[in-house]
Amino acid sequence: MGTFEAAAAMVLRWDVMITILAASAFGMVVGAIPGLTATMAIALLVPITFFMDPIPAVGAMIACSAMAIFAGDIPSTLLRMPGTPASAAYTDECYAMTRKGQAETALGANVLFSALGGLFGTAVLIVSAPLLAEIALGFSSFEYFWLALLGLACAIFIGTGSPLKGMISLFLGLFVASIGLDNPGGIPRFTFGNAELMSGIDFIPAMIGLFAVSEVLRSMATGAKDWEVKQTSIGNPLRGWGKMFVTWWPQQIRGNITGTAIGILPGAGADIAAWVAYAMSRKFSKTPEKFGTGHVEGIIESTSANNAALAGAWVPALVFGIPGDSITAIVIGVLYLKGLNPGPTLFLNNPQTIYAVFGIFIIANLAMIPLGLLALKAGTALLRVPRRVMMPVILLFCVVGAYAVNNSLYGVLLMLVFGVLGFIMEEHDVPIAPCVLGIVLGKMLEESFVTSMIKADGNLLAFFERPIAAGLGALTLAVLLMPLWSALGRRRAAA
Amino acid sequence: MKVNDLILAALVILGAVALATVSLTLPPIPGQAYGADVFPMSIAVGLLLCGWILAARSVKGGAGRALTLTWAREPGAPTRVLGTLVLVALYIWLSPLLGFVLASVLMLMGMFLLLRVQMILAVPSAVISSLALYYVFAYGLRVPLPRGLIEGWI
Numbered sequence: 348m349g350t351f352e353a354a355a356a357m358v359l360r361w362d363v364m365i366t367i368l369a370a371s372a373f374g375m376v377v378g379a380i381p382g383l384t385a386t387m388a389i390a391l392l393v394p395i396t397f398f399m400d401p402i403p404a405v406g407a408m409i410a411c412s413a414m415a416i417f418a419g420d421i422p423s424t425l426l427r428m429p430g431t432p433a434s435a436a437y438t439d440e441c442y443a444m445t446r447k448g449q450a451e452t453a454l455g456a457n458v459l460f461s462a463l464g465g466l467f468g469t470a471v472l473i474v475s476a477p478l479l480a481e482i483a484l485g486f487s488s489f490e491y492f493w494l495a496l497l498g499l500a501c502a503i504f505i506g507t508g509s510p511l512k513g514m515i516s517l518f519l520g521l522f523v524a525s526i527g528l529d530n531p532g533g534i535p536r537f538t539f540g541n542a543e544l545m546s547g548i549d550f551i552p553a554m555i556g557l558f559a560v561s562e563v564l565r566s567m568a569t570g571a572k573d574w575e576v577k578q579t580s581i582g583n584p585l586r587g588w589g590k591m592f593v594t595w596w597p598q599q600i601r602g603n604i605t606g607t608a609i610g611i612l613p614g615a616g617a618d619i620a621a622w623v624a625y626a627m628s629r630k631f632s633k634t635p636e637k638f639g640t641g642h643v644e645g646i647i648e649s650t651s652a653n654n655a656a657l658a659g660a661w662v663p664a665l666v667f668g669i670p671g672d673s674i675t676a677i678v679i680g681v682l683y684l685k686g687l688n689p690g691p692t693l694f695l696n697n698p699q700t701i702y703a704v705f706g707i708f709i710i711a712n713l714a715m716i717p718l719g720l721l722a723l724k725a726g727t728a729l730l731r732v733p734r735r736v737m738m739p740v741i742l743l744f745c746v747v748g749a750y751a752v753n754n755s756l757y758g759v760l761l762m763l764v765f766g767v768l769g770f771i772m773e774e775h776d777v778p779i780a781p782c783v784l785g786i787v788l789g790k791m792l793e794e795s796f797v798t799s800m801i802k803a804d805g806n807l808l809a810f811f812e813r814p815i816a817a818g819l820g821a822l823t824l825a826v827l828l829m830p831l832w833s834a835l836g837r838r839r840a841a842a
Numbered sequence: 843m844k845v846n847d848l849i850l851a852a853l854v855i856l857g858a859v860a861l862a863t864v865s866l867t868l869p870p871i872p873g874q875a876y877g878a879d880v881f882p883m884s885i886a887v888g889l890l891l892c893g894w895i896l897a898a899r900s901v902k903g904g905a906g907r908a909l910t911l912t913w914a915r916e917p918g919a920p921t922r923v924l925g926t927l928v929l930v931a932l933y934i935w936l937s938p939l940l941g942f943v944l945a946s947v948l949m950l951m952g953m954f955l956l957l958r959v960q961m962i963l964a965v966p967s968a969v970i971s972s973l974a975l976y977y978v979f980a981y982g983l984r985v986p987l988p989r990g991l992i993e994g995w996i
Contacts, residue, residue: 394985395983397983398983398984511892511895511896511899512896514888514892515854515889515892515893515896518885518888518889518892521881521885522861522882522885525881525882525885530878530881531871531876531877531878531880532868532869532870532871532877532878532879533878534868534869534878536868536878536882537864537882563926564923564926564927567922567923567925567926567953567956567957568913568914568916568919568922568923569913569916569919570916570918570919570922570957571957733959733963735954735957735958735959736954736959736963736964736967738953738957739949739950739953739954739957739968740950740967740971742926742930742949742953743946743949743950743971743972743975744975746930746933746946746949747942747946747975747979747985747987750985750987751979751983751985754985754986756934756937756938756988759930759933759934760934763927763930763931763934767927770923774843774844774912775844775845775850789881792881793880793881796880796881797876797877797880797881800875800876800880801874801876805875805876
């Protein structure tokens with residue numbers, strides 16, 4: 348059997364299809380609830396994927412994240428509250444359309460262009476990942492060190508409002524990654540004699556805590572008040588699809604390209620893609636004055652971009668094991684658990700699995716159109732469930748999920764600690780995403796650095812001796828030094 | 843409820859110093875210059891720099907009030923947040939004794955009480971969601987959730 352046939356046989360199974368369907372429904376529920384992010388949906392889904400075969404598990408995560416990012420547009424449009432941060436860029440625009448009585452046009456555009464954006468990102472993933480994997484086969488610890496550092500640098504300087512606080516968050520994550528026995532010396536580090544800490548901090552309970560428990564605590568702080576749904580019934584969202592497609596195709600393509608490119612960049616994901624795409628749309632628009640008044644142009648470009656970014660983020664995740672965003676950060680953890688260690692060798696040893704993943708991306712994005720239309724109906728009903736009932740139940744789900752990772756209450760304790768940490772961090776405007784990337788990339792960063800230094804006998808210049816390493820090093824240093832450069836420029840201009 | 847950036851910076855610097863102190867005690871790899879201490883030491887130096895810059899910035903720009911209450915000003919809000927933490931801690935303590943279902947019903951009822959959900963809605967919501975999660979995880983996914991007083995009956 349050839350690779351494609353083997354991949355098709357892995358994907359076209361009833362259990363995989365049902366999993367994709369169920370995960371889409373789950374992603375829709377979490378994405379449509381304001382405050383609950385797509386990353387949180389994935390963190391909560393992980394304990395369930397433990398009990399699945401690798402392909403349905405990966406399928407569940409792809410379908411869930413794609414649906415959650417789209418479903419985030421529903422409360423954006425109806426309540427002016429972004430369901431996920433990826434919708435925040437064009438929330439006001441969508442809501443302005445609702446106020447003009449055009450909610451169905453905005454939501455229809457969100458369904459159609461989310462799916463098309465996802466398919467575009469998938470196409471780029473399919474074409475570029477195997478090519479990059481060929482190149483990555485020649486990588487040594489020097490290149491991996493720079494790649495890990497580049498991912499972290501992008502997360503701080505591109506992904507956050509305050510790079511300084513982003514850096515504090517990153518160092519916190521790197522510290523968490525350094526706990527345990529798994530280090531170059533093989534000695535217990537920061538375990539304080541605790542046997543549970545020897546194996547390090549379990550990633551999944553930490554994620555559930557940082558993303559989900561912190562949000563539950565935030566809504567407990569504000570009393571979990573119900574949302575006020577302004578428009579409860581929506582018309583036919585299919586109306587005007589053809590016209591929108593014909594009129595706005597350049598915007599759509601541009602959004603797709605922006606989104607995929609930002610997704611591929613390690614450390615930056617769907618939310619940044621949407622902001623950049625919306626800003627670009629306005630800049631290049633023939634009618635920029637219409638932006639903010641309920642104009643569909645910017646919505647199309649940015650809703651295309653955020654879903655395209657999702658697929659783009661899988662490129663560095665699969666090829667180098669470097670997460671493109673916080674969702675793929677969690678996915679990488681799951682891939683390791685499932686024995687599908689990401690990296691170029693995965694393309695050599697397990698090509699059928701890679702093609703199966705591509706296949707699932709296509710199916711999940713195609714399924715988004717019918718499921719998305721259903722979600723529009725379900726989403727409006729969901730927003731009427733009392734939040735005071737929903738939040739405690741979500742916390743119970745977190746507790747069970749954190750327990751299920753190792754069947755131990757220690758996971759629940761970790762979840763609680765990280766929940767409080769996430770809550771305090773957000774209170775102080777310290778972003779969470781760099782911390783997550785630090786936890787995921789910490790080990791790779793340390794290992795590649797120490798191995799390289801031992802190989803080079805302490806010669807730091809060795810990090811620039813290989814051509815690709817030198818290129819990546821220069822790029823990383825540029826990202827790191829850019830803010831310093833612009834700050835100096837501002838100071839000079841002010842003087 | 844948040845402290846100002848100056849206090850945050852002081853905490854970061856304190857953490858960095860503690861991290862560096864513990865890192866110094868880590869033994870090196872025999873015959874190698876780079877061991878288990880390099881990475882945490884670099885983190886400590888990084889944190890120290892961040893703390894220093896944050897402190898300098900907030901001194902220059904005016905640190906503002908030491909403590910801002912934000913959500914904590916609303917009556918009942920601190921109780922709701924602390925209550926939630928206590929309820930999860932109670933769950934960790936009680937679930938091996940009472941079993942998953944009773945412990946989770948207790949946790950949910952506690953939270954509903956904190957949010958003043960009416961009993962007519964709270965009791966069925968707590969019981970149904972606890973049982974549903976028990977069936978999905980214990981039977982569907984074979985997670986050995988803590989068994990206690992009533993799990994043998996359901």
